[in-house]
Amino acid sequence: MKTCLAPDANPTKPKQPLPVGAWDAHCHVFGPAADFPYAEDRSYTPPDAPFETLRALHDHLGFTRGVIVQASCHGSDNRAMLDAIARSEGRYRGVAIVDGSETDEYLAEMDAGGVRGVRFNFVAHLGGAPDLDVFDSTVDRLADLGWHVVLHLDAQDILTYADRLARIPVPFIIDHMGRVKAQDGIEQQSFLALQQLMENPLAWVKVCGAERVSVGRRPFEDAVPFAQKLIELAPERVLWGTDWPHPNISKDMPNDGELVDLMFDFCTDPLLRQKLLIDNPMKLYGR
Template identity: 70%
Template sequence: MKSCLPPDPNPVRPAHALPALACDAHCHVFGLAERFPYAEDRSYTPPDAPFESLVALHDHLGVKRGVIVQASCHGTDNTAMLDAIARGNGRYRGVAIVDAAVTDDTLKVLNDAGVRGVRFNFVAHLGGAPDLDVFDRVLRRIEALGWHVVLHLDAQDIVKYADLIGRIRVPFVIDHMGRVRAEAGLDQEPFRQLLELMRNPLAWVKVCGSERVSAGKRPFDDAIPFARALVHAAPDRVLWGTDWPHPNISKDMPNDGELVDLLFRICEDPALIRKILVENPERLYDFAPSK
């Protein structure tokens, strides 16, 4: 079982101030393991990255809101995420992982706790595609709640599952720019498919995970053209996140302060920055309206 490296313990202070109520729309909490055990069938073991550490990072960066995404190492036990949302007193929303056994009562409890979506992993090193019958059944059930689905895909899966994605009836969010490979260029088929997908009014994308897209090392500037193209394609349906604490990074561990500044190199328009960091997540995740 793979063990993950810890995040950079010394995030720089970003050179750019974030707008009021800026949202980190993709972050995680892991453990503490003695209180929130990891799933026995997990494919990796992260270092503990508890709520207190996430809050300290967000305070340092100037992030006022966040979306805590359930990761596969905790499986369908969403307890650590729910605990963090509750302790955040409205600062955080969540995206859960559920299976075929989830009940309507459980979905209501999750909704009342601040969960606004479910996540499905298709990524090969995390176990590959889910049971597609379960996928379809869960999506039918969350539709009445007004939730969305987060799709964690490898780049080639954008092409492979085009028909599946095309029949989704709820808003769906593509994680990490579809994990496309920067070295394959802007004209690679998965990225062209992703850009075409963004014409669908239900499609959202996260311009995060630049370290996963990049072929190089910090500051991951070779991911910028991909992020810019996605922002241009659907500015009203783009989100940004740190992906802290960056599980399964095999290249350079990102510095979270540098990731904030990378966003400002991706997009220099203050109005568009506000849309990505405040207005779009506020709409999708049902945060209290900003003034």
């Protein structure tokens, strides 16, 4: 089982201040394992990355609010995420992982606890595609809650699951720019398919995870044209987040302050940054 590197403990201060009200729309909490054990069938073991550390990071970087995304190392045990949201005094919202056995009452409890969506991992190194029957049945339950679905895909999956993506009846978010590979160029088939997908008014995309798109060396500038293109295509349906504490990074560990600086390169227009960092996440997570 892979043991993950710890995040950079010394994030720089962003060169430009974030606007008041900015959201980190993709971050995680891990453990602490003594209180919230990791799933026995996990594919990796992260270092503890608790609520207190995340909150201090957001204070340092200048984020007002955040979205804690349940990661696969905790499986469908969402307690660490729910605990962090409860302790945040309204600052955080969440995206859960479910296994299909959840009752309506439990989903309603998670909604009351700040959850606004569910996430499915299709990525090969995290175990590959989920049970597609569970996926379909879960997605069908989300509309009544006003939730969305987050899809963590490998680039090829955008093509493999194109028909299924087209059938999703609620807003859905593609994580990390679809994990396209910068080395394959802006004209690669997977990125063209992602651009086409963004014509769907229910499709959203996170223009983060530059370290996963890049060939792997800081400051990950080869991810810039991909993010810029997606922001240009769908300025009303893009989100950005740090992805702290950056699980499964085997190349260059990002510095979160530098990632904020890179986001300013992604989105140089203040009006578009207002959408990216404030208006768009408010649509999905503001209530």
